[in-house]
Amino acid sequence: MKNILITGGAGYIGSHTAVELIKAGFNPIIIDDLSNSQQTVLERLREITGKEIPFYFGDCGDRSLLNKISEDFELSGVIHFAAFKAVGESTQEPLKYYKNNVGSLLVLLEFMEDLGIPDLVFSSSCTVYGQPDTLPVTEDTPRKEAESPYGNTKKVCEDILVDLIKSKSGLRIISLRYFNPIGAHLSGKIGELPSGVPNNLVPFVTQTAAGIREKLTVFGDDYDTPDGSCVRDFIHVVDLADAHVKALEFLENKPTSFYEVFNVGTGNGNTVLEVIQTFEEVNGLKLNYEIGSRRPGDVVKIWADTSKINKVLGWYPQYSLADSLRDSWNWEKNLKN
Ligand code: NAD
Ligand code: WQD
Numbered sequence: 001m002k003n004i005l006i007t008g009g010a011g012y013i014g015s016h017t018a019v020e021l022i023k024a025g026f027n028p029i030i031i032d033d034l035s036n037s038q039q040t041v042l043e044r045l046r047e048i049t050g051k052e053i054p055f056y057f058g059d060c061g062d063r064s065l066l067n068k069i070s071e072d073f074e075l076s077g078v079i080h081f082a083a084f085k086a087v088g089e090s091t092q093e094p095l096k097y098y099k100n101n102v103g104s105l106l107v108l109l110e111f112m113e114d115l116g117i118p119d120l121v122f123s124s125s126c127t128v129y130g131q132p133d134t135l136p137v138t139e140d141t142p143r144k145e146a147e148s149p150y151g152n153t154k155k156v157c158e159d160i161l162v163d164l165i166k167s168k169s170g171l172r173i174i175s176l177r178y179f180n181p182i183g184a185h186l187s188g189k190i191g192e193l194p195s196g197v198p199n200n201l202v203p204f205v206t207q208t209a210a211g212i213r214e215k216l217t218v219f220g221d222d223y224d225t226p227d228g229s230c231v232r233d234f235i236h237v238v239d240l241a242d243a244h245v246k247a248l249e250f251l252e253n254k255p256t257s258f259y260e261v262f263n264v265g266t267g268n269g270n271t272v273l274e275v276i277q278t279f280e281e282v283n284g285l286k287l288n289y290e291i292g293s294r295r296p297g298d299v300v301k302i303w304a305d306t307s308k309i310n311k312v313l314g315w316y317p318q319y320s321l322a323d324s325l326r327d328s329w330n331w332e333k334n335l336k337n
Helices: 012-023 040-049 063-072 087-092 094-115 149-166 201-209 237-251 272-283 307-313 321-336
Strands: 003-007 027-032 055-057 075-080 119-125 172-178 180-182 216-219 234-236 258-264 289-292
Touching: 003 012, 012 027, 012 040, 012 237, 027 063, 055 063, 063 094, 075 094, 075 237, 087 094, 087 149, 094 119, 094 149, 119 149, 119 237, 149 172, 149 258, 172 237, 180 237, 180 321, 201 216, 201 272, 201 321, 216 272, 234 237, 234 321, 237 258, 237 307, 258 307, 272 321
Parallel strands: 003 027, 003 075, 027 055, 075 119, 119 172, 172 258, 180 234, 216 289
Antiparallel strands: none
């Protein structure tokens, strides 16, 4: 059984990926400093999988801790989720973001090279496309200047990986550019745990439905889109988790010094107002919302061309927008109780 280190594995996407890895016969090992997650997630993972996932508390940029893990387990791959992701905060504290997001990647890469751990899956983001000139975006769509230090950390990390592979490093690396992950595990036992007031749409929707927030504000309905609100590609987190499994399996058969980038989305664009309407329909609720002004820096519309990941990795999403919004609400209700 292959041992896969998951940095940030107690977080939203990492925890769902741990479940899918176990289902596929991998042995995940989690390192997380719990800066944006809670230790209870590990207990939940045990309930879902029936397995005790080895957990190391600490910074994945701490080489001595990584060395300790490699003494305990022979690692064959790493999935690097650990990062800070609050776009607004990154504009206030850019160094914190560069240090954690870029710094931890550098330490990890050196660790992997030194120990001959071949495979890496890196969490990138559709944020690297900025406001694209053509839609849907393919992996060859030019990346734009980043809107935020957070976005720039993803571009810089991608560039580091490209340079490393050009240097004939023995690693095999895939960057997955996630679109907008939503939803939660179907068990309702794990999901997104935003700290404070959510910035992202769906956690704000579910918290409003739960009465934690009074009202959702739709940031603009006068864009050049079908109903005037922004368009995004919302992907169920379990589908996204599965893409990591497919990526690791694909890397197993590749030569060394290998690098590829894949979009991970559904290939469909949905507007913010469609999300609200679908949420109301699938859950039989009325949401308190109002139309407000545009949010500065918002991308107007973006969705993925997923033909590359469909064809090369054989990955297809299984869940619809309605499924995702049902599972997000189920998770929110469980949190409330
Ligand atoms: P998350 O905050 O839920 O998970 C990240 C986890 O990493 C947290 O558990 C946090 O405690 C941990 N962590 C942070 N820095 C660490 C460090 N130095 N050492 C150890 N642990 C550390 O975020 P997520 O939504 O699961 O995102 C995972 C990755 O996907 C991130 O790299 C993020 O930038 C990227 N991403 C997320 C989205 C999204 O909308 N959620 C979209 C695109 C890309
Ligand atoms: C989606 C849409 C909002 C909240 C962010 C990051 C990006 C990437 C994905 C990591 C937008 C609208 C939102 C609300 C609203 N993450 N909205 N009312 O903008 O695609 O990107 O997450 O890499 O880097 O910036 O996601 O969920 O914030 O917003 O109307 O209360 O919902 O204006 O159109 P976004 P989001």
